[in-house]
Amino acid sequence: MPKVSEEHRAEKRQQIIAATLRCVERDGFHKTTMAAVVKESGLSAGSVYTYFRSKNDIIHAIAQSGLTGVTAAINRLIPEEGSDMDAPPPEWAIEAATQHLLDLGTELGVDLPRIALQTWAEAARDPEIHAIMVPEARRIRDAWRNYAEKAIDAGQFRRGADPERIAMVLTGLLPGFILQRIMLGDVTPKIYAAGLADLLD
Amino acid sequence: MPKVSEEHRAEKRQQIIAATLRCVERDGFHKTTMAAVVKESGLSAGSVYTYFRSKNDIIHAIAQSGLTGVTAAINRLIPEEGSDMDAPPPEWAIEAATQHLLDLGTELGVDLPRIALQTWAEAARDPEIHAIMVPEARRIRDAWRNYAEKAIDAGQFRRGADPERIAMVLTGLLPGFILQRIMLGDVTPKIYAAGLADLLD
DNA sequence: AAAAAAAACGAATGTTCATTCTCTTTGAGA
DNA sequence: TCTCAAAGAGAATGAACATTCGTTTTTTTT
CATH class of the missing domain: 1.10.357.10 (Tetracycline Repressor, domain 2)
Structure with missing residues (x-):
């Protein structure tokens, strides 16, 4: 995909945040692994890292x-x-x-x-x-x-x-x-x- | 040291707990490393593990x-x-x-x-x-x-x-x-x- | 419809950390 | 005083994890 609109970007970020919230509710911040966030969000590791630095x-x-x-x-x-x-x-x-x-x-x-x-x-x-x-x-x-x-x-x-x-x-x-x-x-x-x-x- | 009295054992455990509390106050449970507990308690890793399983x-x-x-x-x-x-x-x-x-x-x-x-x-x-x-x-x-x-x-x-x-x-x-x-x-x-x-x- | 540029992917990497293991020291009991 | 079982030490181990990297896919733009 080429550069994507700013709104789409915001949506994706929101999707990742929502996935993380579900993980954090279950496991807290520190026991939430990026692997879990990746799985819960339905994206891939690399992809998540294009929306968040860390x-x-x-x-x-x-x-x-x-x-x-x-x-x-x-x-x-x-x-x-x-x-x-x-x-x-x-x-x-x-x-x-x-x-x-x-x-x-x-x-x-x-x-x-x-x-x-x-x-x-x-x-x-x-x-x-x-x-x-x-x-x-x-x-x-x-x-x-x-x-x-x-x-x-x-x-x-x-x-x-x-x-x-x-x-x-x-x-x-x-x-x-x-x-x-x-x-x-x-x-x-x-x-x-x-x-x-x-x-x- | 040979086997040590039960009171001494309890004291040591307390000492380790106190050290851990100081770490947890600073860093929370998950960012508190055993290395930090070891250092703060003044004991060695091996020693800590004779008083607590984990x-x-x-x-x-x-x-x-x-x-x-x-x-x-x-x-x-x-x-x-x-x-x-x-x-x-x-x-x-x-x-x-x-x-x-x-x-x-x-x-x-x-x-x-x-x-x-x-x-x-x-x-x-x-x-x-x-x-x-x-x-x-x-x-x-x-x-x-x-x-x-x-x-x-x-x-x-x-x-x-x-x-x-x-x-x-x-x-x-x-x-x-x-x-x-x-x-x-x-x-x-x-x-x-x-x-x-x-x-x- | 071809090119380009960024997103998506997921295996690989390197680090951090809990725990273990071997060796040394200690001191209560004989 | 000598013995030995347990404590103490700290280096070594291996697992878990965040992040990166080389490659592939996607879709806008020309």
């Missing part, structure tokens, strides 16, 4: 896109952009966020919680990946703070409460949901949200 | 002890065993639990959050490690449920609230603390607890 390059691409896909949506989901509606109660927001995470995974055909966990573990040990992922983590926190500000205005929380601190707790609930889903498997968005409601009285 | 064997030992060490203590910390004192408010409990996690890490000379994250990632992809870690995860949840029951009695939460659900949320707050500590680095037990207090009104 395995590490694929991982970086995942670190960049993976979270963004999930959380840009959460971002939009939560804070009721410039509108006249009040911010929803936190249990509703948490249910929506966790549910969205699962739905997006279904849509992509992968178990997003598992992949997210592997990605975080990589970020914890590889400064480059950490650097790639921090901005998105910050964006999630900011989205929650944005929500918290509105929720304070709406009287959901004590007037004078610190929105950044509230955002820390709400941000923290997501990994907790993911981890318990992996370790104990019994948490659902609805139950988790109900638990938060119980906690809030 | 690298995997060391990892299993960590999965077994790692969490147990942390959380058995949390377990004791939270629920005010058979006493006449009321259960503390949840923000106090969360502050104590997260603070304990950091303190124990300091005591062991490692960053426990990082190691915990690596361990969870392993559990997510290796069924054997998962099986090793599930009972402890369950124990943490149970400890929180135990706390929740007492806290409901003490009027901290709505009478009729479901203690198991509340336990899910409280359990979930710990990984959230750990992950934000690694990704954003700005969370402390005090701030996190204050955030929870704000959330609770």
Whole structure:
């Protein structure tokens, strides 16, 4: 084939990333071999290497896109952009966020919680990946703070409460949901949200 | 040396585990080479292999002890065993639990959050490690449920609230603390607890 | 329809690493 | 003090794996 269009190239890259995600869900980044990615993608070794310089390059691409896909949506989901509606109660927001995470995974055909966990573990040990992922983590926190500000205005929380601190707790609930889903498997968005409601009285 | 006492053997194993933990904190399980463990432990390759059958064997030992060490203590910390004192408010409990996690890490000379994250990632992809870690995860949840029951009695939460659900949320707050500590680095037990207090009104 | 340029292929390569093996040292028991 | 079984050492081994390379296929362009 001669030089191929930029869109086709992007599609192929996406196909390789999708194959890698399926491998990573099963085996984690380090036990995922390029041979497995090659097989899962249906391409050949040489071909994969015309789209990505290295395995590490694929991982970086995942670190960049993976979270963004999930959380840009959460971002939009939560804070009721410039509108006249009040911010929803936190249990509703948490249910929506966790549910969205699962739905997006279904849509992509992968178990997003598992992949997210592997990605975080990589970020914890590889400064480059950490650097790639921090901005998105910050964006999630900011989205929650944005929500918290509105929720304070709406009287959901004590007037004078610190929105950044509230955002820390709400941000923290997501990994907790993911981890318990992996370790104990019994948490659902609805139950988790109900638990938060119980906690809030 | 001739056959060595069982205690001495246990000490040596501990020494190797401690060395491995230092490596894992830096590099994760898969990028930690046996050469690094050997160097960090101050022993020789042959020697390490007289105390552990394999690298995997060391990892299993960590999965077994790692969490147990942390959380058995949390377990004791939270629920005010058979006493006449009321259960503390949840923000106090969360502050104590997260603070304990950091303190124990300091005591062991490692960053426990990082190691915990690596361990969870392993559990997510290796069924054997998962099986090793599930009972402890369950124990943490149970400890929180135990706390929740007492806290409901003490009027901290709505009478009729479901203690198991509340336990899910409280359990979930710990990984959230750990992950934000690694990704954003700005969370402390005090701030996190204050955030929870704000959330609770 | 021929040429050219890039993609696809998959066997070959070289490196990294866990584990083993042989040799040496050690110290508890006789 | 001497013996010997076990521990300690570290070089050697072999398997696994990412990446490359020489060749073949494809399809746009002329």
